[in-house]
Amino acid sequence: MNDSLEVEADVRETKDQGECFARFVNVQKSYDGVELVVKGFNLDIQQGEFVTLLGPSGSGKTTCLMMMAGFETPTHGEILLKGEQISGLPPHKRGIGMVFQNYALFPHMTVAENLAFPLEVRHLSKDETRKKVDRALAMVRLEEFGDRRPAQLSGGQQQRVALARALVFEPELVLMDEPLGALDKNLREEMQYEIKRIHASLGVTMIYVTHDQTEALTMSDRIAVFNDGIVQQLATPETLYEEPENAFVAYFIGENNRLQGEVVEHIGDDCQVRLDSGDIVLAKAVAAGGVGARTTLSLRPERVSILLDESLSFDNCFEGHVKEVIYLGDHLRTRLAVCGNDEFILKTPNAKGHPNLRPGQTIKVGWSSKDCRALDA
Amino acid sequence: MSESPSSPLTTADGVPLKVSLRRAVRRSKIKALLLVSPLLLFLIIAFVMPIFDMLWRSVDNPEVSTNLSRTVEALEGWEGDALPGEPAFAALVEDLQEGQQARNLGLLSSRLNYEKSGMRSTINRTARRVNALEPPYRDALIDINDTWGEIDTWKLIQREAAPLTMSYYLAAIDRQLTVDGEIVKVPDHLEIHVALFWRTFWMSAVITGLTLLLGYPIAFLLSNLPLRHSNLLMILVLLPFWTSLLVRTTTWIAILQSQGVLNDVMVAIGVIADEARWQMIHNKTGTIVAMTHILLPFMILPLYSVMKTIPPSYMRAARSLGGRPFLCFRRIYFPLTIPGIAAGGILVFILSIGYYITPALVGGQSGRFITNYIAYHMQTSLNWGLAAAIASILLFVVIIFYLVFNRLIGVDKVKLG
Ligand SMILES: Nc1ncnc2c1ncn2[C@@H]1O[C@H](COP(=O)(O)OP(=O)(O)OP(=O)(O)O)[C@@H](O)[C@H]1O
Numbered sequence: 001m002n003d004s005l006e007v008e009a010d011v012r013e014t015k016d017q018g019e020c021f022a023r024f025v026n027v028q029k030s031y032d033g034v035e036l037v038v039k040g041f042n043l044d045i046q047q048g049e050f051v052t053l054l055g056p057s058g059s060g061k062t063t064c065l066m067m068m069a070g071f072e073t074p075t076h077g078e079i080l081l082k083g084e085q086i087s088g089l090p091p092h093k094r095g096i097g098m099v100f101q102n103y104a105l106f107p108h109m110t111v112a113e114n115l116a117f118p119l120e121v122r123h124l125s126k127d128e129t130r131k132k133v134d135r136a137l138a139m140v141r142l143e144e145f146g147d148r149r150p151a152q153l154s155g156g157q158q159q160r161v162a163l164a165r166a167l168v169f170e171p172e173l174v175l176m177d178e179p180l181g182a183l184d185k186n187l188r189e190e191m192q193y194e195i196k197r198i199h200a201s202l203g204v205t206m207i208y209v210t211h212d213q214t215e216a217l218t219m220s221d222r223i224a225v226f227n228d229g230i231v232q233q234l235a236t237p238e239t240l241y242e243e244p245e246n247a248f249v250a251y252f253i254g255e256n257n258r259l260q261g262e263v264v265e266h267i268g269d270d271c272q273v274r275l276d277s278g279d280i281v282l283a284k285a286v287a288a289g290g291v292g293a294r295t296t297l298s299l300r301p302e303r304v305s306i307l308l309d310e311s312l313s314f315d316n317c318f319e320g321h322v323k324e325v326i327y328l329g330d331h332l333r334t335r336l337a338v339c340g341n342d343e344f345i346l347k348t349p350n351a352k353g354h355p356n357l358r359p360g361q362t363i364k365v366g367w368s369s370k371d372c373r374a375l376d377a
Numbered sequence: 378m379s380e381s382p383s384s385p386l387t388t389a390d391g392v393p394l395k396v397s398l399r400r401a402v403r404r405s406k407i408k409a410l411l412l413v414s415p416l417l418l419f420l421i422i423a424f425v426m427p428i429f430d431m432l433w434r435s436v437d438n439p440e441v442s443t444n445l446s447r448t449v450e451a452l453e454g455w456e457g458d459a460l461p462g463e464p465a466f467a468a469l470v471e472d473l474q475e476g477q478q479a480r481n482l483g484l485l486s487s488r489l490n491y492e493k494s495g496m497r498s499t500i501n502r503t504a505r506r507v508n509a510l511e512p513p514y515r516d517a518l519i520d521i522n523d524t525w526g527e528i529d530t531w532k533l534i535q536r537e538a539a540p541l542t543m544s545y546y547l548a549a550i551d552r553q554l555t556v557d558g559e560i561v562k563v564p565d566h567l568e569i570h571v572a573l574f575w576r577t578f579w580m581s582a583v584i585t586g587l588t589l590l591l592g593y594p595i596a597f598l599l600s601n602l603p604l605r606h607s608n609l610l611m612i613l614v615l616l617p618f619w620t621s622l623l624v625r626t627t628t629w630i631a632i633l634q635s636q637g638v639l640n641d642v643m644v645a646i647g648v649i650a651d652e653a654r655w656q657m658i659h660n661k662t663g664t665i666v667a668m669t670h671i672l673l674p675f676m677i678l679p680l681y682s683v684m685k686t687i688p689p690s691y692m693r694a695a696r697s698l699g700g701r702p703f704l705c706f707r708r709i710y711f712p713l714t715i716p717g718i719a720a721g722g723i724l725v726f727i728l729s730i731g732y733y734i735t736p737a738l739v740g741g742q743s744g745r746f747i748t749n750y751i752a753y754h755m756q757t758s759l760n761w762g763l764a765a766a767i768a769s770i771l772l773f774v775v776i777i778f779y780l781v782f783n784r785l786i787g788v789d790k791v792k793l794g
Pocket residue numbers: 031032037055056057058059060061062063064211
């Protein structure tokens with residue numbers, strides 16, 4: 001009872017805002033009646049936005065997409081499209097374009113027939129259909145391939161056909177479920193660019209699912225980081241990377257040094273944390289609890305500096321023992337033991353005059369309290 | 378790639394590459410051959426040789442040329458415009474004397490009787506008295522039986538001296554040769570085979586259609602249900618294979634006969650009157666019902682194997698593109714199952730036109746198949762040549778169906794299992 005009232009209130013709120021294009025309101029989903037796969041999923045999507053659902057395998061991303069497309073029904077909560085409830089609408093009436101992970105191109109039809117299918121079911125005239133199919137093929141640069149069967153195309157080409165097919169009937173919303181998962185790295189980067197280009201030129205709203213964080217960071221306007229059936233953080237790529245709100249997001253996006261400890265004292269926006277090794281670290285109190293609470297400190301490897309002389313000074317300075325140095329061309333990765341953490345990573349650009357580190361050496365490292373975020377345990 | 382004739386590729390020691398490759402492959406080929414040889418031998422003895430024997434029997438015509446060799450020789454050059462001369466009659470007497478002694482005139486008399494009714498008794502009667510005959514043989518033979526005074530009889534002997542005959546095939550399609558070599562229909566009351574062929578084909582087609590109608594939804598469920606349920610369903614589909622064919626067939630008799638379960642139930646609930654019980658067995662209905670049931674798994678399994686390879690995302694994609702459920706089924710799912718339909722169809726149809734036991738048990742007079750006539754000619758009328766000809770025609774039909782199927786669908790499209 002309470003829940004449904006809550007939902008109604010939420011819905012009213014949306015209508016008041018009036019701008020949201022697509023909306024998940026407190027959506028829950030259970031397949032077996034025992035376990036919630038999606039627990040209270042909320043997401044507002046603006047018109048023309050590129051939103052990515054990012055999360056580890058099994059976190060319920062596909063499930064959310066399927067609920068939007070109409071192939072699964074939410075166990076609880078509402079899904080709205082342009083302010084309208086769409087729970088009762090069958091998939092073929094939702095007018096949502098969808099790109100599947102394995103493309104799902106119809107093998108018994110040519111590329112052109114595949115693209116014509118959504119137009120035919122909408123009873124477009126032959127001429128118009130042909131025109132739109134040609135335009136869609138041109139958009140994905142496959143003009144020559146209309147007469148081929150999907151099996152006669154490479155993976156990247158099939159992917160582009162799938163994209164063209166999802167767009168040819170001009171849906172306002174396109175869903176993509178790991179569309180690049182089967183491609184190799186180069187092709188994937190090329191296709192990421194292609195999808196972005198098409199998104200920009202058509203202005204459609206896209207919801208994109210991936211578990212590849214680089215892909216999410218490069219493509220999205222906003223990213224919803226998914227774990228355990230709920231959104232951990234919904235923000236722009238920069239915010240996610242620079243200002244993760246909890247330990248999971250910090251860990252999941254980019255590389256990250258983790259130090260465990262206990263809050264000793266709050267000083268304005270900052271707090272002092274006593275690490276398990278006994279060292280005291282000054283950090284930005286983002287999601288740390290009160291005095292005595294356990295906390296995880298998150299620190300990006302590229303924000304740690306090596307202190308060669310005393311000229312540089314940080315509010316956090318510690319000794320580190322070099323364990324391993326890995327040469328990666330444009331940068332070096334150094335594994336250190338710092339404050340009792342053997343997996344402390346340091347990234348230094350391969351620039352002129354970078355210090356020549358050797359395993360076994362002891363060096364001084366430091367970081368600013370602004371870059372060190374105290375998050376939940 | 379391009380191997381110029383002047384310098385063929387060679388291995389390091391100068392042996393041409395092709396030769397050394399062939400040598401390397403030969404060992405493994407021999408090993409493979411040895412592994413399959415028991416089965417190969419079995420197939421040759423139990424399958425290939427009988428088929429060739431059957432094909433040979435359907436045209437083989439040894440009776441006249443061996444048993445009446447002197448007569449045939451004497452008839453050489455005979456024009457057939459008048460009765461042959463005394464030498465031919467003398468030769469016939471000699472042939473029959475020899476045959477009577479060796480007691481091997483039975484096949485000859487049957488063989489000639491197929492072509493001209495009455496020949497069996499003519500020959501038997503003549504043979505019994507042939508040792509007491511005195512020249513001139515011509516009058517003596519005609520005296521025994523008028524048939525020897527007919528020009529047609531001699532023409533027949535002359536014609537059937539040929540080593541091969543097509544009269545079995547003609548008989549299999551209710552045709553016969555006149556003495557002048559024309560192909561004509563047999564008299565109406567003797568026409569059976571063509572009608573039986575047609576009945577076999579159309580009933581097989583009906584059975585195939587019914588198995589498809591009943592099997593398609595089951596195969597769909599099988600390939601789409603969660604594993605736990607689909608396993609159970611699969612066991613139910615395979616269950617009939619674990620029961621004897623005879624048991625399944627006779628069960629249908631128990632269910633369908635006029636004092637059977639189904640009729641009893643319908644009388645009990647008042648659908649039909651006790652005096653008007655339905656005749657559902659020992660006729661076409663019986664054959665169709667029982668065979669549809671028995672052949673159903675052969676439709677379901679190929680369908681299932683094809684449907685299982687169709688990912689559910691095709692239908693989802695079609696739905697998301699705006700197709701109504703039925704349209705998606707018709708345009709997307711159904712076309713993808715055609716190889717399964719064709720494979721199941723051809724399998725059931727071929728099995729069905731060659732089925733013997735079930736039509737024999739539940740078919741009665743009107744639900745019998747051509748196969749039951751093959752058995753009849755093998756066991757009762759002992760006309761093996763005709764049995765072989767009918768069986769060969771069935772074989773040709775099956776081969777033609779297979780070739781058409783292969784042309785339209787391609788056997789390689791069908792993966793069983
Ligand atoms: N049809 C289903 N029936 C039962 N459970 C399901 C079904 N589909 C998904 N699940 C379960 O729901 C959870 C979330 O699945 P989902 O497919 O949404 O994950 P995902 O985030 O898309 O993962 P991935 O990145 O691996 O694709 C998983 O634990 C999965 O086992």
